[in-house]
Amino acid sequence: MSKKAYVRLQMVQWLMRRSVHRLKVKLRRLWLSKTCLLCGVAVIDEQPICEPCKLDLPWLQHGCQFCALPIPAGERSCHQCQQQLQPFRQAAAAWSYGFPVSTLISRFKYNSQWPYGRLLAQMLAEYLEFEYQEGRLIKADYLLAVPLANKRQRQRGYNQAQMIAQWLSRDLHIPLLYKTAQRIRYTSIQQGLTASQRHRNMRNAFRIVQPEQVVGRHIAIVDDVLTTGATCAALTRSLLAAGASRVDVYCLARTGFAAG
Numbered sequence: 001m002s003k004k005a006y007v008r009l010q011m012v013q014w015l016m017r018r019s020v021h022r023l024k025v026k027l028r029r030l031w032l033s034k035t036c037l038l039c040g041v042a043v044i045d046e047q048p049i050c051e052p053c054k055l056d057l058p059w060l061q062h063g064c065q066f067c068a069l070p071i072p073a074g075e076r077s078c079h080q081c082q083q084q085l086q087p088f089r090q091a092a093a094a095w096s097y098g099f100p101v102s103t104l105i106s107r108f109k110y111n112s113q114w115p116y117g118r119l120l121a122q123m124l125a126e127y128l129e130f131e132y133q134e135g136r137l138i139k140a141d142y143l144l145a146v147p148l149a150n151k152r153q154r155q156r157g158y159n160q161a162q163m164i165a166q167w168l169s170r171d172l173h174i175p176l177l178y179k180t181a182q183r184i185r186y187t188s189i190q191q192g193l194t195a196s197q198r199h200r201n202m203r204n205a206f207r208i209v210q211p212e213q214v215v216g217r218h219i220a221i222v223d224d225v226l227t228t229g230a231t232c233a234a235l236t237r238s239l240l241a242a243g244a245s246r247v248d249v250y251c252l253a254r255t256g257f258a259a260g
């Protein structure tokens with residue numbers, strides 16, 4: 001190879017290296033820069049939400065120590081739990097069910113806008129991690145999403161509780177139980193029913209198909225919103241009957257009395 005050709009080759013190689021490097025820098029910037037899913041401002045963070053929007057969320061400041069129902073500061077448990085405890089030991093919710101969390105959940109649940117669900121699950125994982133560290137919650141051995149009836153899942157095409165559970169499992173390093181529980185009755189829509197109607201509606205709604213997966217284990221049920229707790233209570237009863245040692249509930253948001 002002549003000296004001239006050699007120099008030209010060197011030049012071409014250098015140019016190629018430089019453009020590859022520039023491309024990498026551009027891709028990295030694109031990858032790192034996100035916009036806040038709530039207000040659209042640019043953020044360079046792991047989560048697509050800006051700090052002011054995050055602080056503005058309706059974080060559950062004071063919840064009943066058993067069922068997470070929002071209660072006045074200074075009180076430890078709600079009236080309902082003072083009368084009769086739920087079958088699950090403890091419910092943990094990051095937010096009370098109010099704007100904008102309610103809107104984000106609806107977009108995730110009914111409009112298939114996954115990034116909203118992913119963001120909420122990420123923040124719930126952070127919240128749970130904090131609760132573990134503070135000793136307010138014992139980390140579960142396994143996660144289990146509230147199963148949908150086959151008919152409902154076919155209609156919707158996915159189970160949003162399962163998606164939240166998968167994200168939590170990844171973030172918290174807690175294994176997820178699959179196909180452990182089945183919804184055996186197609187329960188009519190719970191909305192608009194009173195608490196006792198909901199409990200009746202849910203009786204025997206679940207079957208534990210793989211009881212060996214739950215015996216002696218501490219399981220956390222995962223759902224999006226906890227309302228009266230009838231669904232989670234029914235699943236808890238089935239899990240305890242199958243031999244689970246303890247059942248907790250992890251959910252994104254907890255409704256107050258008004259939303260019943």
Ligand SMILES: [Zn+2]
Pocket residue numbers: 036037038039040041049050051052053054
């Ligand atoms: Zn924002």
Ligand SMILES: [Zn+2]
Pocket residue numbers: 064065066067068069077078079080081082
């Ligand atoms: Zn309570």
